[in-house]
Amino acid sequence: MKAAVRRRYGSPDVVEVEEIEEPSPSDDEVLIQVNAVSLNSSDWEFLTGTPAYVRAWGLLRPRYKVLGSDIAGRVEAVGKSVKKLRPGDEVFGDILGCWGGLAEYTCAPEDSLMLKPASMSFEQASAMPQAALVALQGLCDKGRIQSGQRVLINGAGGGAGTFAVQLAKSLGAEVTGVDSARKLELMRSVGADYVIDYTQEDFTKNGQRYDLILDLAACRSVFDNKRALSPKGSYVAVGGSLARILEVLFLGPLLSMGGRKMGILGAQANKGMARMVELFEAGTVVPVIDRTYALTEAAEALRYLGEGQALGKVVVAVCEGGDFHKR
Ligand SMILES: NC(=O)c1ccc[n+]([C@@H]2O[C@H](COP(=O)([O-])OP(=O)(O)OC[C@H]3O[C@@H](n4cnc5c(N)ncnc54)[C@H](OP(=O)(O)O)[C@@H]3O)[C@@H](O)[C@H]2O)c1
Incomplete structure (x- = not known):
């Protein structure tokens, strides 16, 4: 073969x-x-x-x-x-x-x-498989997304990000997608309410607060990400720089002692696929x-x-x- x-x-x-x-x-x-x-x-x-x-x-x-x-x-x-x-x-x-x-x-x-x-x-x-389930497990299992929440997806124009935007929108969230300039239109097309070009704007420094941040491209310090969370907000690191992921692993539990939560997703292969198939068949997630x-x-x-x-x-x-x- x-x-x-x-x-x-x-x-x-x-x-x-x-x-x-x-x-x-x-x-x-x-x-x-x-x-x-x-x-x-x-x-x-x-x-x-x-x-x-x-x-x-x-x-x-x-x-x-x-x-x-x-x-x-x-x-x-x-x-x-x-x-x-x-x-x-x-x-x-x-x-x-x-x-x-x-x-x-x-x-x-x-x-x-x-x-x-x-x-x-x-x-x-x-x-x-990987991309859709990272989105599902990151937003739902780890992030416990709720309807009406302000959700930011960092790296929203990539494989997992495009699933995450669609899923978060279908669950009633207001979604901000962050990625590079050439992906802004794509993020809008899959449903993002707001888009940010990370080369032009740092979402942790623009004064906005989010109830849930799904970070598919972790590159900012946990302290910066914490600043962008609402008082009971959650930060879920999925991928990006290994140094940043390790930072969340070690400092996340300490920084989670107030109202906010900061942690890492360890995705489980194929867990939740039946639900993603249902969403696909309903035309909700493509x-x-x-x-x-x-x-x-x-x-x-x-x-x-x-x-x-x-x-x-x-x-x-x-x-x-x-x-x-x-x-
Ligand atoms: N935790 C787990 O269990 C688990 C499981 C599977 C995958 N992962 C990880 O999940 C991550 C996402 O996977 P994926 O398939 O979606 O990757 P992907 O398709 O490469 O998407 C990543 C996106 O992030 C963007 N990006 C790069 N630097 C950025 C920055 N500084 N700020 C904002 N966006 C930035 C990239 O765009 P540009 O290149 O145009 O900047 C790209 O659109 C990967 O790191 C993967 O290793 C984790």
């Missing part, structure tokens, strides 16, 4: 599409013909080997040669202990523990997959896909993601109706 393979850490230049052996499922796994895979920051981190903690999965050379964890495809074969899925089922999910999505076939435990609704394309399904690449263009797709250019999600379409994409 064809796969986008890399054997060392580095830039997208280390990725090459080549023929490798098709994987075979263990007892609790299914073999999936991959139709689409969306890229996440984790793909970039595991590609480049930075930040350093990803080297726990291969100090000098990466353990996983094929990246790609948010997949959608069709079940080809099932292992002996698989109970729910059958060959022919259309599935999607986050297979972060296994990787291997940037390939024509991959294997994953059946528990990491759910049935794809017919109304959702494979590309849309692949765009959902994945924003910026570009779709062919598998042969996997390196370009990763480069585009790494440059931070993407307006929403970047998808690699591997095969459609059995015909593999080629350009």
Whole structure:
């Protein structure tokens, strides 16, 4: 089968599409013909080997040669202990523990997959797992969002941010989206009431107060973020600079002793997907896909993601109706 393979850490230049052996499922796994895979920051981190903690999965050379964890495809074969899925089922999910999505076939435990609704394309399904669930878990589970709240989403023009804006609006919040200038229109189009270009304005210094801040691009100190919270407001750090995330981890509990709360989201793979599917089917939340690449263009797709250019999600379409994409 064809796969986008890399054997060392580095830039997208280390990725090459080549023929490798098709994987075979263990007892609790299914073999999936991959139709689409969306890229996440984790793909970039595991590609480049930075930040350093990803080297726990291969100090000098990466353990996983094929990246790609948010997949959608069709079940080809099932292992002996698989109970729910059958060959022919259309599935999607986050297979972060296994990787291997940037390939024509991959294997994953059946528990990491759910049935794809017919109304959702494979590309849309692949765009959902990490990004939609970071938004859901960050706003609802950790942030306990309430209707009528003033919610700020930092990094609102990216993969998770575009889901978060739609979700927060659907839950009755007044939403401010923060991102770079070229993403202002996108943030408005998915429902943001107010938008801020972070290169022009620091939301922690403009005198506004928010009931909930979902920070997908943490780059300001916890003290600055605390200042932007209303007296009972919550700050949820999701991603961004490792130094800032560690700051929230260690200082957040101390700073949460007044009325405000400051903490980190540790997202759980695939938790809450059924709810996101319902919102998709109701037309409330729609994945924003910026570009779709062919598998042969996997390196370009990763480069585009790494440059931070993407307006929403970047998808690699591997095969459609059995015909593999080629350009
Ligand atoms: N905590 C968890 O369990 C968990 C799980 C999954 C993912 N994550 C993390 O969640 C984060 C968001 O994921 P994603 O897929 O949405 O990433 P993404 O698509 O790269 O989006 C991040 C957005 O933040 C913007 N941005 C960069 N610097 C900014 C700044 N200083 N102020 C405001 N916005 C800024 C980027 O735009 P520009 O590049 O144009 O500036 C981009 O639009 C990532 O860091 C990821 O690692 C965390």
